[in-house]
Amino acid sequence: MSDHETIVAKPPLPTGENPEFADIRLDAGDDPGERMVLNMGPQHPSTHGVLRILLEIDGERVVTAVPDVGYLHRGKEKIGESLGYHRYIPYTDRLDYLAPLANNCSATWAFEKVCGIQAPERAEAIRTIGCELARISAHLLGLGAYAMDVGAMTVFLYTFSERETLYNFFEYLTGARFTTTYTRIGGVSRDAEEGWLKDVRAFAETLHAKADTWENLLTNNRIWRIRNEGVAVITREMALSYGLTGPVLRASGVPYDVRKDRPYGFYDRVDFEVPVGRHGDCYDRYLVRMAEIRQSARIVTQVIDQMPDGPILADEPKFVLPDKQGVMTGMEQLIHQFMLITGEMDTPKGEVHSHTELPKGEGGYIIRSEGGAAPWRLKYRAPSFVNLQILKDIIPGNMIADIVAILGSIDFVMGECDK
């Protein structure tokens, strides 16, 4: 184990183990009984969108589970191959729509590699802040929805009031609350103001105390622990074979985080830990996400403290759009923007692989460029898609009511899964 790992230790139950709860799981015994097929989704409230799971059940116990995806397929890769690099960025908002800023950044980092350019330091720092705020926001929604599905309504209200603050930050930075379309190839569209940075820093510092409040509601909550501890254990071998990434993988004890292992953006200049779990059950996945929220707050604080000055767009007129103010007032800049957007851009030929750590796991692009302003092939690795595949292995053997806990702990977004 390397030095950047921390083990998320389970706190002891406050009043000691109650033996009555040990046998709370019913056992059907040897009698298979009558089996029936139950269709869960695609419009079930706990499936976070349009996931459909076909269940074969024996009483309350699931015998087989077959996840079915594709209800939200919009052909984003085909759109990207048709529209080109600049015009694809708004579409990335709608991939993981709970963390649009992280998706914008992930796409732009990949496209910058295609063009062979580098964004200025200040732009990279703002992007890193954006990615981490998006991660906090996505984890808060995941946690709130997860807790509400399992029956703890209060957490949802707490986390959503924090998300409101975050959305106000996004609105101030990008001009939009939800579909941000913030990044540009070679930088970002607007600069972050000093006051905004100060507010975000203050928010990040108070987040630790707020995280304590949420953890007080759940971590030692007896019902929460009974519903989650030991449910849907994913071993290290299973996690690797299924190609899981993100908090789901780290809860199984693998300290793999792209931000740490292959740093991009500003991540090589900040100090943070990669929380890993020990048991790989639903409860560990919850603990890892809570720990990640705290680490994200640490990263945001450090980046703001080291915030570099300078331009927010690279000086690469062959690939980078001109400043918006100039486009609105100058004819040269307007022509420049028009040419880049309508396809007068010649990217180098080659293949680029760019993967970043998104809130749900490792996401990124394989791009084959044959020149021109559009990729010949654009492949998006959707972490939710890869993570969902394990459902057919971990749901069988559990009760129907446990499925909502399992889905909440995997924390997927169908907009991203179905591309």
Added chain:
Amino acid sequence: MDRVTQSCMVYTDEAPEGVSDAVKTALKPFEVKWSVHPEHPTFGGHGGWPGCLVSNEDWPKVFAALKDEANFEYLVDHTAVDYPDRKPERFTVLGLAQNLETQERLMVRTRVAEGGAVPTLTHLWMSADWAERETFDMFGIRFAGHPELTRIYMPQDFDGWPLRRDFPMQGHNRFRD
């Protein structure tokens, strides 16, 4: 866009920089062509991972060797690229494998003609199951030995392969007015 009849990738016999000795040893029994990106300025830096081209028969064996001998325990990504005018093999199938300890990655490629089949990787990684189904669904490339090769995103009765370059962006005629 101009017609692209050939992939931009160039292949040589010599392994590029950044390929570890463990990988070279593991791939020694196979006929491997290493890829270079002549035009790409960032390759070798942060642009892309080293890649190689193998034959269809060697495709699962190369991954098995990588997994067993070079400790590449993780299949990161899997997809295909379509060159409609390339003869005789129109598709390139890509698989990106990773060693979690050294963080080394290798992009393995193989070429297959329309109607041809590539051996499956599902016996090596469970994640290959949906990945190959997705590639099949989007390109119509068959994976021999896959337990359940059905469409995953598109409806089962859908006609056509959406991510092929010659599939129209607007969709089929029969879905238009």
